[in-house]
Amino acid sequence: MSKDIILKAENISKQYRLGQVGTGTLSHDLNRWWHSIRGKENPYLKIGDTNDRSTKGESDYVWALQDIKFEVERGEVLGIIGKNGAGKSTLLKILSRVTAPTTGSIKFGGRVASLLEVGTGFNGEMTGRENIYLNGAILGMTKKEIASKIAEIIEFSGCERYIDTPVKRYSSGMTVRLAFAVAAFLEPEILIIDEVLAVGDAEFQKKAIGKMQDISKSGGRTVLFVSHNMAAVRSLCTRGILLENGKIIAEGNIDKVLNIYLKSNHYRNIWTGEDGDNSMKLLKVEIFNKNKNEIFMNTDPIEIVLKVEIGDKFNDIVIGVTICSATGNPLIGLLYNDYNDYNEIEPGIYEVFFVIPPYSLATGDYEVGVNLSIPYVKRFTTEKSNLVFGVTADTDYGNKFFLENNQNFNSVSRPNWFESIEKIY
Structure with a gap:
C-alpha cells in the first residue's frame, strides 16, 4: 500500500553568518552573484562550522541545519525533539516558510498553520475577533467559512470577554490561547506547534494536547510538535525525530527516539x-x-x-x-x-x-x-x-x-x- 505523504523535506540545510545582519558583506554578495551567473555553486556553502553552541568555532559561518530529510504521512503526529540550539525552531521556521533554506526543498500536500512564537501572525492593534478573520484569510478561507468556526474558536480560547479588545492588551497566556484556537479550528492540513503551549496554564495545555489528538485521529490532519515536555511528546506523538547540532541522529517510533534522547543526557551522579x-x-x-x-x-x-x-x-x-x-x-x-x-x-x-x-x-x-x-x-x-x-x-x-x-x-x-x-x- 502506497504512503500518503503530505510533507517531504529533501536535503534541507540552513547557514547563518555569525555577528552579522543578513548574509554578510557586499563583497560576499558580489562573490555569490559572480559564481551564480557562471553557473557555479555558492562558494560559502563549502565553509562553516557545525551547529554546536558550546564551542567557539573557527568560522564566521555556522550550519544551523545540515542535510535534513524526512517524510510525514497524512494524519501523523511527528515529535521533533533535541536540546536547546539543536535546530528545532529553525527547522519549523523553514517548514512554515518564515525563512528559506540555504539548500534543499520542501514539498507540501496541503495548507500549513504555524504557532511558532507568542503572537506570531497577530496584529496587536486589531481585536481578537479581527485577528481570527485575518488569519483565516491568510489560510485561504472565505469569510463565510471563518464565521462558521468563530464561535468554537472563541469558546475554546476562553477569551470571550476580551475578544473585541486589541490583542496588544492581552497577556502572553491569553495570546497563545487565542492563537492556538485559531490555528487548530481553521482546518489546516498541517499544524506546526513550537513549544509555545508552555506559556499556557496546565488546564489549557491539557486541552490543547487533547485537541491536537482529536484533529490528527478524527480529522486526518498532520501535526508537527516541538516541546521539551517529554511526557506531552510521548502521549501525543506517534513518531519522532531527534536533532543534535543541526543533524538528525535518530528517527522512528517515538518511544525509541525518546529513549535515545534521554540516554544522550549522560548519567551524572x-x-x-x-x-x-x-x-x-x-x-x-x-x-x-x-x-x-x-x-x-x-x-x-x-x-x-x-x-x-x-x-x-x-x-x-x-x-x-x-x-x-x-x-x-x-x-x-x-x-x-x-x-x-x-x-x-x-x-x-x-x-x-x-x-x-x-x-x-x-x-x-x-x-x-x-x-x-x-x-x-x-x-x-x-x-x-x-x-x-x-x-x-x-x-x-x-x-x-x-x-x-x-x-x-x-x-x-x-x-x-x-x-x-x-x-x-
Missing part, C-alpha cells in the same frame, strides 16, 4: 558548584550506591548526600530532594524538615543524608532536583542539580517485587527516608 546566596547555598550533591556505579540495581539502597552552607541562624528551613521521572514528573519528595516540624539550625557547613531503600524505585531513568528554602517566603536554589541516574533490575524478577510492595508510596504512609544531618565546619 555528582554536582558541585554554588547555588543560592550567602544566607543559604548548595555546594555539592552526590548520589551513590554500594558499588559507586552509574546505573543502580533495584536491590541496592540509594544514598543522596547534600553539602549545604548555612550563613544565618534559621528556625524554619526546608532542605529537600525531589526525585523526578526522566520526563520531568515529580515522583518522591525527601525532606530534612517537613512544612509543619522545623528545627533550629546554626550557621555552618552541613552534610545532609537521605537513603532510598531497595525496591523503592522501578527500573528506569530519574532526575534529581534540590530545594533549599524558607517555607512560603524564599527559595534559595534556582536551578536543577542536573543529576541523572538509572535503575535497572538485578534479576529476571524485575519490578514484580516493587509492584507488590509499593504501598509506602501513598501520601499518608510513605516514610521520609531522611537519614541524618552532620555539621562538618
Whole structure:
C-alpha cells in the first residue's frame, strides 16, 4: 500500500553568518552573484562550522541545519525533539516558510498553520475577533467559512470577554490561547506547534494536547510538535525525530527516539558548584550506591548526600530532594524538615543524608532536583542539580517485587527516608 505523504523535506540545510545582519558583506554578495551567473555553486556553502553552541568555532559561518530529510504521512503526529540550539525552531521556521533554506526543498500536500512564537501572525492593534478573520484569510478561507468556526474558536480560547479588545492588551497566556484556537479550528492540513503551549496554564495545555489528538485521529490532519515536555511528546506523538547540532541522529517510533534522547543526557551522579546566596547555598550533591556505579540495581539502597552552607541562624528551613521521572514528573519528595516540624539550625557547613531503600524505585531513568528554602517566603536554589541516574533490575524478577510492595508510596504512609544531618565546619 502506497504512503500518503503530505510533507517531504529533501536535503534541507540552513547557514547563518555569525555577528552579522543578513548574509554578510557586499563583497560576499558580489562573490555569490559572480559564481551564480557562471553557473557555479555558492562558494560559502563549502565553509562553516557545525551547529554546536558550546564551542567557539573557527568560522564566521555556522550550519544551523545540515542535510535534513524526512517524510510525514497524512494524519501523523511527528515529535521533533533535541536540546536547546539543536535546530528545532529553525527547522519549523523553514517548514512554515518564515525563512528559506540555504539548500534543499520542501514539498507540501496541503495548507500549513504555524504557532511558532507568542503572537506570531497577530496584529496587536486589531481585536481578537479581527485577528481570527485575518488569519483565516491568510489560510485561504472565505469569510463565510471563518464565521462558521468563530464561535468554537472563541469558546475554546476562553477569551470571550476580551475578544473585541486589541490583542496588544492581552497577556502572553491569553495570546497563545487565542492563537492556538485559531490555528487548530481553521482546518489546516498541517499544524506546526513550537513549544509555545508552555506559556499556557496546565488546564489549557491539557486541552490543547487533547485537541491536537482529536484533529490528527478524527480529522486526518498532520501535526508537527516541538516541546521539551517529554511526557506531552510521548502521549501525543506517534513518531519522532531527534536533532543534535543541526543533524538528525535518530528517527522512528517515538518511544525509541525518546529513549535515545534521554540516554544522550549522560548519567551524572555528582554536582558541585554554588547555588543560592550567602544566607543559604548548595555546594555539592552526590548520589551513590554500594558499588559507586552509574546505573543502580533495584536491590541496592540509594544514598543522596547534600553539602549545604548555612550563613544565618534559621528556625524554619526546608532542605529537600525531589526525585523526578526522566520526563520531568515529580515522583518522591525527601525532606530534612517537613512544612509543619522545623528545627533550629546554626550557621555552618552541613552534610545532609537521605537513603532510598531497595525496591523503592522501578527500573528506569530519574532526575534529581534540590530545594533549599524558607517555607512560603524564599527559595534559595534556582536551578536543577542536573543529576541523572538509572535503575535497572538485578534479576529476571524485575519490578514484580516493587509492584507488590509499593504501598509506602501513598501520601499518608510513605516514610521520609531522611537519614541524618552532620555539621562538618
